[in-house]
Amino acid sequence: MVQSKIWVFAEQRNGQLAEVGIELLGKALELARPAGWKVASVLAGQSLSGPCERLLSFGADEVFVADHPLLCSYCSQSYAKVLDNLIREHHPEVFLLGATAMGSDLGARLAARLRTGLSAHCIDLELSAEKKLLSVVPGWGGNVLARIYSPFTKPQMATVMPGVFDMPREGNGRGRVIPLDVHLTPADVTYQVLEINRRAVKENGLEKAEVVIAGGAGIGSKVDWQLVEGLSSALKGAVGGTRPPVDENWAKEDQMIGQSGRTIHPKLYIGVGISGQMHHMVGIKGADLIVAINQDPQAPIFELCDLGLVGDFKEILPLLIRAIQDYKA
């Protein structure tokens, strides 16, 4: 008898579990407890004993394992077929995936196959007293947050941004493994992966930094971006940014903070030339102290910060850097 009501897709490539699948397992266990529900992780691929052990150690009550040579590389149609069959057999209430390349694609296809609603790119999840999944998503350019639900269809599906939930603690797993019979033919695999190129992930310290200085569109040029970096080195912090500095090549893609970038938890965050759109602000909500420097007194960030400086950063930052250096000297 399958008991779990919340299922989490445990994304993996070559036996390497994506962290978001584990973060979601942790969140699912937290949501399930008051409802008296159990939580399953769902693994698909080939040679999965390692990932399976890990999921048990992170507290999964059940782990479904679809292990088959034809699932070796991800393909949306073959994966969707296996998961669709499994969901139709056991009727989970909630099905969660990471909002990754794989999870977004698979989730969309599965939701269409199951004719159910999916909330995409969520940054928070709640389970109501009526056991409805409420998903928090930034909308309309990130100016607002909305709560979305699908009250009449099952399973209630969501894809969740990586990094918004903490990794659960590892312990002694007591869950059970449920191996699945996989019925696939080569025709179910509708494309062939020819090559995969992945960069080594460079740790730029943003996630672990105690001080983060971030710049936004208001910085205006690569030359003035050096002021952001100067303030960061004066405070021994890490440098991050919003989308425009990355698009303008002032900053690197992996320095982006927010919904489609990193989620940070520094003690001190200073945002310079950042208006405060929700896409960015969701990535810094774990900061202890938020300082904002912006010319526009109407910028939304001034309502979302602890300390605001209304003025031209080109005047303020050099003075600030000098004053900090004076204290150190």
Added chain:
Amino acid sequence: MQILVCLKPVPDPKHWSRLGLDPKTKTLIRDGIPNIINPLDKKALEAALQLREKEGGEVITLSMAPPSALSVLREGLAMGADRSILLSDAAFAGSDALATSYIMATAIKKMAHYDLILCGDQTLDGGTSLVSAQIAEFLGIPNLMHVSAIETQGSGAFHIRSQIEHGSMVVEVMPPVVLSVVKEINEPRYITLMDILKAEKKEIEIWSSRDLSLDEPWVGLKGSPSQMVDLLIPEGKRKMEILKGDPPEMAGTLADRLHRLGYC
């Protein structure tokens, strides 16, 4: 090569401060706000035009929107699309991603032949990124998201480069296939006055629900499982203290506070 490009008219971000929310239906009020072609959809169209230049064939744009979107479709024709189809019906109003994908896929099934369906990876407004994969699912054909390059092969197959976390993969797939493209794929061409004049002669067909064999419960607000519960006002948990003074005073005060907190 027969290529369909899905174009979504979206409210121009320059006017987003004027967007409102209907408190009853919890849908967006966008009256009077000008539309533009969703920027990534424009790149999908550019990719289609480049493939047509190389392989020959036809490029058709497909949109689902109120009739007010016609001017936006003209822009697609001016860029070089051969013709345009607008799916427009009061019954479609309130459709979420799932219902939209179903309606679009049903319209595509009416076409005798297609090799490629191109979309933008994400729209500026809803931004759910669901529609391309869901159209593919309703058509029963493969799809790839986050596409940054499309190459045709002598065999008739496509080699598609698709972005994944920290890298990319190259996939071989046979047509028909749905692809959604990312910003790195190209820079859309500029349109000239001549292009605009030429587009005036091109055809825009309007299809209503009567032109499509749709199952009624699956379209519009009723056919949309996703609903908005409410909007969250960002919590005013922060102190929101605004420093006073000129730049030297503000910089001095901030440095002093950072010093007291042990940062310098």
